[in-house]
Amino acid sequence: MSTAVGREQDQQQEQGRDVGELVLAGLLLALGVYLLVDAGSIAVPGSTNTIGPRFFPYLVGGLIVLTAGALAVRVLRGDRGPADESEDVDPTAGTSWRAVGIVAAAFLLHALLINVIGWPLAVTLMFGAVSWALGAPGLVRPVLIGGITSVLAWIVFVKALNVALPGGTLLEAATSWL
Amino acid sequence: MGSLPELLDGFASAITPLNLLFALLGVLLGTAVGVLPGIGPAMTVALLLPVTYVLEPTSALIMFAGIYYGGMYGGSTTSILLNTPGESSSIMTALEGNKMAKAGRGAAALGTAAIGSFVAGTIATLLLALVAPTVVELAIGITPADYFALAVIAFVAVATVLGASPLRGLASLGVGLYLGLVGTDLISGQERFTLGVPQLADGLDVVVVAVALFAVGEALYVASRLRRGPVEVMAMQGRFMTGQDLRRSWAPWLRGTALGFPFGALPAGGAEIPTFLSYAAERKLTKHPEEFGHGAIEGVAGPEAANNAAAAGVLVPLLTLGLPTSATAAILLAAFQGYGIQPGPALLTTEGPLVWTLIASLFIGNTMLLVLNLPLAGVWVKLLRIPRPYLYAGILMFASLGCYAVNADPLDLVILLLLGVLGFFMRRYGWPVAPAVIGLILGPVAENNLRRALAISDGDLGVLVETWFSRIVLLLALVALVGPIVLRVVRGQRPSPSEVGAGAPATGRPQHRSGTDEPAEVGTPRRDGRDD
Amino acid sequence: MGTVVVGYVPTPRGRAALDHAVLESRRRDALLVVVNTSRGDALVDEEFLQGEALRALSQELAASGVAVEVRQPVHGRDVAEELAAVVEETDAELLVIGLRKRSAVGKLLMGSAAQRILLDVDCPILAVKAPPRGP
Structure with missing residues (x-):
């Protein structure tokens, strides 16, 4: 450099x-x-x-x-706030507004989609977009991991703990026997 | 003390299989989040709040207590093996502990940290059990004005002690107080600052605000400056605690406990200061001063004990006065309130069995942690192999789950995102987040007591300084607030008017540098306002 | 002087690859470039050498008598890309890699780094397996 x-x-x-x-x-x-x-x-x-x-x-x-x-x-007068230190933050790196934007947009979109397509699917899309923005390789694997985790989380929290989360038509029909 | 039989009753109800299971779940979850970057105990408890409303309060609180203690064990493991202290109270542990691990004594460092945490946690929990009834007796006569004074000193302490810049702490506190104002005023029934949005009439949910500031803010911040590259992991090798290690550790454990508990119990700012003091003390008292800086076991034993003792100490004002002095304590207070329980002087009488079960489960959780932590240290480190993209995507997933579960309203998620963006900028510009959370939760309590006090006095502000207690407490708050400014003036005022004028956008690099802890700048009159 | 590149990880298969690479570069009188890379996307990557382990490897290689260069690129790319880049840059005459056993499901989920290396890299490749575990 x-x-x-x-x-x-x-x-x-x-x-x-x-x-x-x-x-x-x-x-x-x-x-x-x-x-x-x-x-x-x-x-x-x-x-x-x-x-x-x-x-x-x-x-x-x-x-x-x-x-x-x-x-x-x-x-x-020149006083600077000490930027927060975090294990996963590189203090010398420039700001990637692109990544921040994608993460925020993906989260907003999932918030709007939850009641339409159900929590697991909306979260899967968000998971895929966020991991992609943070540099995960490919798109298939992030979406797959997000899908599996969100369906598992949905089953645990909705079926076992009775939390109100819309599952989407398909998942709700598939798990109605639980 | 007549509290022993009650404590035994507490043990009896804590040792049911179900409660033991929740304690185990809590300590495992707590250690995991203590190890993982990006999430902490405060956020985990906040996220679990809505989903635990189906549980009994006792079971949920037992799990939360496990998370609370477990988080600290997790923090010490990563401090020692990876040199990444998750929070400021673990910095001292990392200092000597990582050096020990580098020198091939990782097992001994983890050992003294775990046993020290256990010893300190046990003694401090015992002190909590002994002190709590006494504090309650003293607190019964406390007036609303006294209570308001206590809240004020908690605000000042949290804002100015946590974080590097007191002014930014106050700014964060102000934001939290504002967020606490949004909603319907409980006394008059009037809506305040709701912008006409009907969902805001109930106020902002603590879960949404806490998760936004902690989790979403952190995820956005990490996205903005993602670190690449792994850190070095020390192997957990060497002999576990020799006789000599034990001889060198026990006194620091006890001294750390003696320092940590009172500091935690005072409404003056958490576990950071006692760990620093303990480290300094051990450095002075050690018979092996040459080892300090190269892996002295006393430098791990003392601060680790102080950290855990302070964590137990924090529960004293929380349970007896309803006064949270750390972010996690604030969330625990919100958890109590969620179950319709108001911590305060009356808690021990109205919810005695619950409190004693909680204290008993702290003992149990502490023991579980001692047993689990050493053999599992390797497993915890494996958890850190999760690639960052998936980790933070997963954190956002659980943030969504927890917050949607509050009201099943997507608007909460939009608010979550907006406050998350706020949390991002707060991190970016060095505003500590904890004061905002404490302001949000303690603000309404402070307002209610202020208004109650003034209602009794018919609006005479003199009531606020009527008792000696409130006078002293408010004076202390004033000193904590104004003291640093006075100190700065005495130390030497920095800029001349011309410098101020030139200081706007065109300030040169040297001035910036002086804000980042460079030793070369210390003591010169040009020193910037980092630490005033 | 030619170059032999080896992808090294601190596992039995990495060890086997390194041993063969040392033999090969001695036989060819070539420079040995040891590549130990990490995607760098997790806080902990036990296959990325640091500190004591790195020092031990350097000492051992220095003692082996061949000319050695250890490289540790962390650019957020996977092993195949990193190795291909090093092979191209050094104009290597041989690449040595260690093969791992993967189940069918594992291959489906994670893909196969070895397969991508075989496709991406434009020089002869020596693929080595870890020695079978002795009794």
Whole structure:
């Protein structure tokens, strides 16, 4: 790796972090303001001689606004949050937004599909897409593993523990004898 | 103490075959999630919450207790054999333990960790059984204002002690408090912050929030920066605990327990600090200072004992006051609430048999772990051969299962994803996740007590500092909150205005570096705010 | 000087392959390139040499008297691809691999690395089996 290029990339990434941290602090500030504003519209029923449902939201909103402000100032002064360490995270790697996007999209899709095609099938698709995005080889094996695990989990939790999970027409018909 | 017969009754009901089975299931599951990256005891208990509502509370809580203790055993195994401490309270164990394993003394390191955990867990659970009734007696007279003060100090401690940046801890706490506000106010019956979504009227489910922040957030974060390449696994070799090992271990075990239990029991932030203190103490007291840094057995025995003793200590405020001081404790509190049981001073009288069975099962789980852990260490490591893509896809699968099971509503899964994205960004920018979970669960409790206190006083805020207890506790919270800022000012204020102006997007590399623990920067006035 | 490439894993079949590869490279007076790869997708891969085991292997190979190079590529590719890449890069005259026994179901699920190597690699291949377990 040529060092000049590497450093440039590094710097770009660090600047991306700066912006990201500021955006997060900004969102927190927005949340605080929303709390303070919206707390005013909470209906206070009956007698108002003691504190009602608005007081604590004001308190929390104030705390959030103060924290967000202080955080923004510190980020501007160059303070960086130490990115979370995890056994499976490479702290030096660049961010793969593609993988994050695929995982999130696959999860959203499975959430929307559960009531249509049943939990096992929806989860199998999600499992396949997520493992593929994370670099599993091929597509057949991830889908196969996801299918087997989800059907097993469905049978254990639905048939043995009576958890409510739609199984999809086919699976429900096939296991009705259980 | 009159609690001994009750404890024996607890043993009697814990030793039914079914409950023993749940304890075994719990410790196995707990160790597995302690070993596996990406999931921890807090998340596992959260995921199991909805599916255990078919069980009796006793059985479910026994299983949760097993998961709670098992998680720590799993953490010490990976710390020693793989040098990957899953959580900050295992860092000290990894420090000496992995060196021991490298030097061919892996079996002895695992041995002293397991026996130390057992000794500490047993003594600390015994202390829990002895202390709990006394704390309850003291807590009976506690006013709502006192309780609010306790919640405040728990908030401050969790936000500022956990994680490297107190300000980001507070930010995370604020988010958790907000999430706890969403829903219908129980006292006035008013909807708050529901955005007109009918499903939000019941509030956000603890399971959904916890699983989103822990599991989905972690999966997204791992996806963003997936590590490639395996880590080195040390063989579990060498002789298991020689007589000399034992002679060098027993005092650190006891000292670790003595440090860990009180720190865990105080509402001031979990197991991390006592393990650090225990390591420092053993390093000072050892007769073999030359071995420290190269695999000293005292450096494994002490922190491991402190870790487990602190875990038992955390249960004291949880069971007697309903005050969780760690993420797992917060989820356990939610589990109690899910069964319609409110931990607090009244718990021992209203649900005495349940509590004593739970404490008894902690003893049993601890013993099971000692017996199971050493022979199974190799099996646990095999679990880590699961390729990461399947591991995280599987974690998402169980996240979906657990959260869908709460209400059978796909909207919960959409909320799960949204909060998961939040968890992802929190990890990315160094916001600790635990304060958010504690804020979510303890926030409503704090609000109720605050309002009850102010209702009694007719709105006079002075009631909050009426008793000496609340005065002292709130003062401590204030010191914990303001102290670091004052310290920073005393140590030397860093930037000049020009630096602040230039500091926005164009800050140079050296400044960034100073935020990442480089020893060279320590002590200079330019030091950044990592640790204030 | 020619090159002999061997795919090595710390198992009996890997050991057998390595022994034959050492013999072959001595006979041909060739450079021996030992490839020990991992997909790197799990936290633990016991077939990937690290630390003490790696040191022991290097010492043993150094003592064997042939010119040796140990490579440990981790690029998220499977063994067949890694070996094919090394064979192509070094223009090897021989590739030595160890064969493992697989059941029909196992082959269906996992595929056969050896089969893909035979298809992908463009040089002569010596496939070695682990010696049968002695009494």
